[in-house]
Amino acid sequence: MIGSMFVGFIIGLIAGAITSRGERMGCIGxxxxGWVGSFVGQLLFGxxxxxxxxxxxxxxVLGAVILLAIFWRRGS
Incomplete structure (x- = not known):
């Protein structure tokens, strides 16, 4: 559980750095x-x-970038 939380956080950080979105998302966000992006990314890309x-x-990371690009406005 702790390992998946850490991996989800790292994936969320990388996706946020790539897209420059979600700066004020917080750790839980x-x-x-990362969790939802992981699910979507592995579903789409294997x-x-x-x-x-x-x-x-x-x-x-690709799945998380897709989610950020679609659902998160810049600066919010």
């Missing part, structure tokens, strides 16, 4: 973004690339 805590990092 970034963890949730399980390839480096794995951390049974999570494929590259597809997960």
């Amino acid at each position: 970034k963890i949730l973004l 399980n390839w690339g480096p794995m951390l805590a049974d999570t494929a990092i590259v597809p997960s």
Whole structure:
């Protein structure tokens, strides 16, 4: 549980840095973004690339970037 929270947070941080969105999201928001982005990314792109805590990092970051680009306004 703690490992998946950490991985979700890291994925949320990376996606936020790539898109420059979600700066004021907070830790819990970034963890949730990482979890949902991981689900969406692995559903769309599969399980390839480096794995951390049974999570494929590259597809997960891509999924989180997609979610941020669609649902999060810049500066909010």
